Amino acid sequence: MITDKNIPNKVRIRVEKKSNNDAINKGLEKSKIDSHPILGNSPINHFSEKPILEAVGLSKIYKVGKQLVSPVKDISLQIGYGDFVIIFGPSGAGKSTLVNILMGIESPDVGEVFLKDESLYKYGSEERAKIRLKRFGIVTQIPYFLDQLSILDNVALPLLLDGESKKNATIKARKLLKSVKMGKFEKFKPRELSGGQQQKVAIARAIVNDPWLIFADEPTLNLDAESVDEVINILLDANKNSGRTIIMVTHNLEFLKYSKKWFFVKDGRLWDAEDSKNPFHNIKEVVGYVKEGLE
Ligand SMILES: Nc1ncnc2c1ncn2[C@@H]1O[C@H](COP(=O)(O)OP(=O)(O)O)[C@@H](O)[C@H]1O
Numbered sequence: 001m002i003t004d005k006n007i008p009n010k011v012r013i014r015v016e017k018k019s020n021n022d023a024i025n026k027g028l029e030k031s032k033i034d035s036h037p038i039l040g041n042s043p044i045n046h047f048s049e050k051p052i053l054e055a056v057g058l059s060k061i062y063k064v065g066k067q068l069v070s071p072v073k074d075i076s077l078q079i080g081y082g083d084f085v086i087i088f089g090p091s092g093a094g095k096s097t098l099v100n101i102l103m104g105i106e107s108p109d110v111g112e113v114f115l116k117d118e119s120l121y122k123y124g125s126e127e128r129a130k131i132r133l134k135r136f137g138i139v140t141q142i143p144y145f146l147d148q149l150s151i152l153d154n155v156a157l158p159l160l161l162d163g164e165s166k167k168n169a170t171i172k173a174r175k176l177l178k179s180v181k182m183g184k185f186e187k188f189k190p191r192e193l194s195g196g197q198q199q200k201v202a203i204a205r206a207i208v209n210d211p212w213l214i215f216a217d218e219p220t221l222n223l224d225a226e227s228v229d230e231v232i233n234i235l236l237d238a239n240k241n242s243g244r245t246i247i248m249v250t251h252n253l254e255f256l257k258y259s260k261k262w263f264f265v266k267d268g269r270l271w272d273a274e275d276s277k278n279p280f281h282n283i284k285e286v287v288g289y290v291k292e293g294l295e
């Protein structure tokens with residue numbers, strides 16, 4: 001049960017500050033962006049031992065009819081620079097709800113998310129959208145594009161929205177499209193591509209703004225086996241060779257082999273694979289548990 005007593009101190013601070021949202025939004029004039037703790041130009045320390053993203057005591061409750069559903073229950077986690085983190089769990093476990101909270105899309109009822117030590121939810125929704133645009137790359141199950149634009153322009157879009165010149169945005173987008181082996185399709189419209197090709201373009205778009213974090217929620221769900229491998233390899237390469245921090249959500253047991261850093265979500269609770277108190281601290285036990293649940 002969530003009571004005032006078990007709200008961590010960091011979270012209390014956020015609850016008290018919440019009423020300041022308007023003041024914070026008004027402080028978003030251009031002149032102040034440079035010194036903004038998240039949107040500003042201060043260099044990011046990739047060697048920092050502090051987590052880039054930290055969640056403390058997150059809970060979310062929905063009312064469905066007369067019933068209360070709680071897909072996220074008192075979840076805390078830390079994600080470090082350069083991590084490749086897998087959030088694994090069966091369908092309906094609460095993975096997407098959790099990741100939507102981590103991305104600043106859906107505010108938690110209790111708890112707080114800290115991005116580079118800054119409370120994410122002290123900012124209003126518009127400012128969080130700017131933070132997503134500039135600092136996060138997001139890959140969804142089914143990629144969404146602006147259908148009337150070419151692939152190249154779709155990939156360049158996050159940069160254009162962030163004020164980059166058309167010329168520079170196009171140069172960067174082209175480079176990224178080439179890196180995911182989609183260069184020769186740059187003039188195509190999104191609908192002219194297969195699902196796997198679209199997902200590769202979506203990853204290029206997620207990387208183009210040089211984000212602090214890439215979130216991929218079931219990025220391979222609708223793909224054929226060959227495209228699954230390609231997409232996973234692109235993500236692994238972005239992590240290993242470019243040092244990108246990636247959070248991948250999946251319900252596919254096969255993917256656990258790609259990272260030792262994984263969390264298991266079940267009934268809204270989160271278990272850290274590295275935590276010895278975790279009843280599911282090795283893959284075998286998780287496999288056993290999940291299979292049992294399926295039988
Ligand atoms: N906006 C919402 N309103 C009501 N219930 C929701 C909402 N979003 C998610 N849920 C419920 O929360 C549970 C977890 O959903 P979700 O986070 O999408 O799981 P997963 O991504 O692991 O499949 C499900 O039972 C779902 O019906």
Ligand SMILES: [Mg+2]
Nearest residue numbers: 095096097218
């Ligand atoms: Mg989901």
